[in-house]
Each structure stands twice: as C-alpha cells, then as structure tokens.
Amino acid sequence: MGLMDKIRGEFIDIIEWTDDSRDTIVWRFPRHDNEIKMNAKLTVRESQAAVFVNEGQIADAFPPGMYTLQTQNMPILSTLKGWKYGFSSPFKAEVYFVSTRQFTDFKWGTQNPIILRDPEFGMVRLRAFGGFSVRVVDPPALLRELAGTDPQFRTEEVGEYIKSIIVSRLGTALATAGVPMLDLATQQGTIGDRLAPALSQELASVGLSIPKFVIENISLPPEVEAALDKRTQMGIVGDLNQYTQFQTANAIGDAANNPGGAGEGLGVGLGMALGQRVGQQYQQPYPQQQPGYATPPQGYQQQGYQQAPPPAGPPPLPQQTQWYVGANGQQLGPFDQNGLHQQVASGTLTPQSLVWHQGMAQWTPAAQVPELGTLFGATPPPLPPQG
Structure with a gap:
C-alpha cells in the first residue's frame, strides 16, 4: 500500500490552518477524499473563519475558537445530511478557511484622466x-460570490475587480465634494474617508x-x-514694467561683460530699445508757458524777445x-475715485478690503493706503446729553 493510499484511508481528527503567506484570502483544507471523524478538533485562529461546504452548499461557519465537531455545533450540516441527534459516524465535507485580517498591499490609479468642472478653471482633467x-466581513458571501471552489484564493484575484469599482466611484466623489481644484491637495484625506464607507457598502454583497x-x-x-506655474510667476513678479526695466538693466551688464559676438548684438538691440524709449519721453507734451513776455537772462537786452503766443486750449486733465x-475672492475693477466711492456706498469696499494700483508692490488693506483715507470719513462723536 502506497503512502497516499494510507493517507486516504485515515480519518481526519484535527482541522486547522497555519497561514504562512501574506496574500491568501481563502484556503481549502486538503481532505484527500478522507472522512472527517465525528468529535474531531477544529481550531480557528484569530483573524480566521472556517466554513463547511456540503456537496456545493454552504453550511456552518465558525468564528475564532476551538471546537469539537458534533451535531450540536453543526446544525446546518446536520440538517443537510439528515443526521439525528447523537450521530457519531465519520462524514465528508469541504472545509474552507477564510482570513479576516486586513490586506494592506493594494494600490489603485486612474488609467485615464477624470474630467471635472471647476468653478475657476472650467473643464479640467485630473489623474489620481x-x-x-481590504477585509473579509462575510466569509460565506465571499465563497458564494467570488472564491467558489478555488483551493487557494489570493488577493491578486480580487484586486482588479475592486480597482474598477474605485475608479468608477472616484469621479463622482470628486465632483460632489465641492472642493476647488487648487484645494484638492488639502482635502485628500477627507475625500478618502468619504469614499471608504461608500465602497464598503457596494462590496458588502460579496463579503x-x-x-x-x-x-x-x-x-x-x-x-x-505649466500654465499654473506661469500664473504663479506673474503673481510673484508684480509690476511687469518695473520687472522689464530690471531685466533690461541686467542684460546690459551681461552684454558689457561679454564684449564681441553675441554681446555686441545684444548691446545694439538694447541701445535701439533705449533710444526709442527716450524718444517717446521727448515726444511727451511739455507744460504750456504762461501768457506774457519771455524773460531773458540777466544782462541781455530785451530786444528779440517776443510775447509768447497764447495756448490753443487748456492742457489735458491728469490721468x-x-x-x-x-x-469675496474676486478681483474687481479698475475703478477711478468716483467708482471707489460707489463701491464704498454699496458695502463692497471696506477699510479691510485689499486694493492695488500700478506701482504698488502688493495688495494692501484700504485702511493702510493714505490716498484712500478720505473714502471712509471719520466717525462722528456721540451727541451731547439733552439738558
């Protein structure tokens, strides 16, 4: 008689599973067509559950503990087999051990971008x-819906199924979160905490x-x-005119330190640009001379000096x-002085509101800008007591 024949001829009196892997969810006890001895010892360790299956039908499930198999603690199996009370003969059944610990080595990602509508940027595409x-919370449901008769059901066999559900739920979660795109990084934990119960509810049917x-x-x-980086750079630069002048001055210094070749070409170009700028300044209208006689330098005769012609019209009003x-998180304007008065009257502009005009280094509360001191007025003193 061979070794396997000898093994097949013995009754099973100890049923247990010592898990030496990190990815096995379900493991079927190797029975080798042997019968299980009545009063056999069943050991279910912590983070395990044992499920008996009789001819394809799920019978009794056992939580962690040590059991002596009898008809009293196997009511479903006793009913399926038609055992009477006190039945003590060996029997055949499949025993599946299910790991109920947390499996933490799952990763997910969006293969294709998720399209969302952002209040500031409009339609955006996001990846995450x-x-x-994952944890098994209903071992019989897991055997019935996913594992089946698989003798060793591993995490890799259920990972892709769960990932597809996650991706399908992620777009809805991000869209309904009501969080602007630029603030999503600060709300990742909150969104994840909301998604976990929703995913658990959907996976409850498979245990x-x-x-x-x-x-x-x-x-x-x-x-x-890249566009956001450019926008950030513009915000840091501030006044573009001053930044351009600063860059031009640096370029002139670099050209002076690099004579010949590219330095000369750069110098010619900068010289032309500066010449145009000076010409524009000289083309600006000078203040009109007051009507009357021009005053000659001291010691010169008055002859030759003629009365200055009267101006054709008043000079243009200052800009x-x-x-x-x-x-409210938005940029309003531009406004002139009258427009600012209207904003104060409507309550939009307050002393704490941030204001800016060309030439200012940064946004500043209106109360700290001297030019706007007259907008809000002074608070009148209390009325004198009535005598």
Missing part, C-alpha cells in the same frame, strides 16, 4: 493614485469591506501644470489712478 486595504482608502496624489496634465479691489 493611492492605496487601500468585503474597505477599512481604509488613501488618496496619495491628485495631479493635472503637464500643460495645465486718474485706476484702482483694483479684492472682494
């Missing part, structure tokens, strides 16, 4: 990735739950990130400063 953990869902990163397409106001 992260991790999640699984998602105890933890993590969003590690939400990113934009490269071209959108009013154009102001911008920051209110």
